[in-house]
Amino acid sequence: NSLVLLHSLQGGVRVELVLLSIPEDPKTSAGFDEKELQKEKTGEKAERIEDNTSPDDPVKEAKEHFPPPNPQLLLTDAVFETVTIGSLPSLHFLNETVFEKTISEREDTEKIxxxxxxxxxxxxxxxxxxxxxxxxCTYDLLEQIENNGETFRDxxxxxxGxxxxxxxxxxxxxxxxxxxFQDYNSTVIEQLTVPNVILNCQEDEEGEKNDIQGRDGCEKEVEEIGNPPPKKRATDMPQHTLLRRCFFxxxxxxxxxxxxxxxxPQPKFDIIFTSETIYNTAYYPALHEALQKLLASNGLVYLATKSHYFGVGGGLHLFETFVKEKGVFSLDHLWDGEEGLQRHVVVLRFKKYV
Ligand SMILES: C[S@@+](CC[C@H](N)C(=O)[O-])C[C@H]1O[C@@H](n2cnc3c(N)ncnc32)[C@H](O)[C@@H]1O
Structure with missing residues (x-):
C-alpha cells in the first residue's frame, strides 16, 4: 500500500489528490489518469450532455437515505481529492476518474x-x-463564499441537487x-454524497490535516510516501458526530x-445552495416551488450556473425570466464570469425582504 499526493494550483483553487490503500500500480490497475483530472479542473474538458431539448419533468419518487451503521466502511480503498480555496476548510471528495473506472464493483440499482x-x-x-x-460552477460558488465571508454557524x-x-x-x-443533501439519483447519494460527507467528518474529528496543507503545491506533483499514517486510514475512524447533523x-x-x-419540525432553510441545476426549463416550476416553500423568510438562495446549457437549452437568462414572472424572489448577480462559456453566481431572496 502507498499514499500518493497530487496537488496543483489554478487561480485561487488548490486541488490535491490522495489515494488510500491502492494496489502496486495505480495507473494501470485503477485506471487513474492525472491529465484527465487536470483538464477537468482547468475546464478544458466540456461536459458531455445528451441532446434532449424537450424533456418533461420526470417522476422519480423521493426517498430518505440513512448512512449505514459503520459508515467508514464506505471509504475502504477510497481514492479522493482535496480542494482548498483561500481560507475555506479543505474539502475532500472521491475522485471521479477512479469512480468511473471502478463502476463494475459498485452497487448501481439505477444503472446510472x-x-x-x-x-x-x-x-x-x-x-x-x-x-x-x-x-x-460549484468552484465558482465556493470562491464567492470565500470572498463574501458567509458564515454558517447555527x-x-x-x-x-x-x-x-x-x-x-x-x-x-x-x-x-x-x-x-438532495440529489435526483439514489446512487449518487449512496455512492458519492454520503461517502464524501464521511470523508470530511473524519478530518474534523482529528483537526485540520496540516501535513497536506503545509505543502507548497504550485506545481503538480506526485509523491510516494510509503504506508499511510494511521490517521489517514479511513476505516479506522470513530463514529462521526457531524454526520448526525446531516439528512440525505x-x-x-x-x-x-x-x-x-x-x-x-418542518424544515426552513437559512441558506439554499443550488449549483448547475437550471439547465432544463421543464424543471423550473418544481425547482421554484421547492425554493419558495423551503427557504426561511429572510433566507438566501445561492445559485451558480452557466449562461446557457447546450443540448438541454436552459440557462440563466431563461431562469431569470421565469423568476421575474413568478414575482416571488428578487435576483441579484453576485459574480459574472467573463471567460469562455459564461458562468454566474446569483442570489435569490424573498421580495418582501429586499
Ligand atoms: C449537473 S448536476 C450538478 C451537481 C452539483 N450541484 C455540482 O455542481 O457539481 C445537477 C444536479 O441537479 C439535480 N437535479 C436536476 N434536475 C432535478 C430534478 N428535476 N429533480 C431533482 N433533482 C434534480 C441532480 O440531482 C443533479 O445532481
Missing part, C-alpha cells in the same frame, strides 16, 4: 453508472442528472446546525418537497 459510461454522457435527462461529477442549509455535496459539506464544516434525500424536486415537509 453504466448508462452514463455507455452513452458517454454526463447527463441523461430523467435518468441520470449529472451528480457523479463536480461541476465547475444555520440550516440545503444543498439542492448536491451531487458530490461540496457546498453542503463546507457549511457543515463551518458550523451549520443541520445540512440537508434522493428523488425529483416535485416529490422531494412533500417528503421533506413531513419532517418534524
Amino acid at each position: 453508472l453504466s448508462s452514463s459510461k455507455e452513452q458517454k454522457s454526463d447527463l441523461i435527462s430523467g435518468v441520470y442528472e449529472g451528480g457523479l461529477k463536480v461541476w465547475e 444555520k440550516a442549509v440545503l444543498d439542492l 448536491c451531487g458530490a455535496g461540496l457546498l453542503g459539506i463546507l457549511a457543515l464544516k463551518r458550523g451549520a446546525r443541520q445540512v440537508h 434525500f434522493s428523488g425529483n424536486w416535485r416529490t422531494f418537497l412533500p417528503l421533506v415537509l413531513t419532517k418534524e
Whole structure:
C-alpha cells in the first residue's frame, strides 16, 4: 500500500489528490489518469450532455437515505481529492476518474453508472442528472463564499441537487446546525454524497490535516510516501458526530418537497445552495416551488450556473425570466464570469425582504 499526493494550483483553487490503500500500480490497475483530472479542473474538458431539448419533468419518487451503521466502511480503498480555496476548510471528495473506472464493483440499482459510461454522457435527462461529477460552477460558488465571508454557524442549509455535496459539506464544516443533501439519483447519494460527507467528518474529528496543507503545491506533483499514517486510514475512524447533523434525500424536486415537509419540525432553510441545476426549463416550476416553500423568510438562495446549457437549452437568462414572472424572489448577480462559456453566481431572496 502507498499514499500518493497530487496537488496543483489554478487561480485561487488548490486541488490535491490522495489515494488510500491502492494496489502496486495505480495507473494501470485503477485506471487513474492525472491529465484527465487536470483538464477537468482547468475546464478544458466540456461536459458531455445528451441532446434532449424537450424533456418533461420526470417522476422519480423521493426517498430518505440513512448512512449505514459503520459508515467508514464506505471509504475502504477510497481514492479522493482535496480542494482548498483561500481560507475555506479543505474539502475532500472521491475522485471521479477512479469512480468511473471502478463502476463494475459498485452497487448501481439505477444503472446510472453504466448508462452514463455507455452513452458517454454526463447527463441523461430523467435518468441520470449529472451528480457523479463536480461541476465547475460549484468552484465558482465556493470562491464567492470565500470572498463574501458567509458564515454558517447555527444555520440550516440545503444543498439542492448536491451531487458530490461540496457546498453542503463546507457549511457543515463551518458550523451549520443541520445540512440537508438532495440529489435526483439514489446512487449518487449512496455512492458519492454520503461517502464524501464521511470523508470530511473524519478530518474534523482529528483537526485540520496540516501535513497536506503545509505543502507548497504550485506545481503538480506526485509523491510516494510509503504506508499511510494511521490517521489517514479511513476505516479506522470513530463514529462521526457531524454526520448526525446531516439528512440525505434522493428523488425529483416535485416529490422531494412533500417528503421533506413531513419532517418534524418542518424544515426552513437559512441558506439554499443550488449549483448547475437550471439547465432544463421543464424543471423550473418544481425547482421554484421547492425554493419558495423551503427557504426561511429572510433566507438566501445561492445559485451558480452557466449562461446557457447546450443540448438541454436552459440557462440563466431563461431562469431569470421565469423568476421575474413568478414575482416571488428578487435576483441579484453576485459574480459574472467573463471567460469562455459564461458562468454566474446569483442570489435569490424573498421580495418582501429586499
Ligand atoms: C449537473 S448536476 C450538478 C451537481 C452539483 N450541484 C455540482 O455542481 O457539481 C445537477 C444536479 O441537479 C439535480 N437535479 C436536476 N434536475 C432535478 C430534478 N428535476 N429533480 C431533482 N433533482 C434534480 C441532480 O440531482 C443533479 O445532481
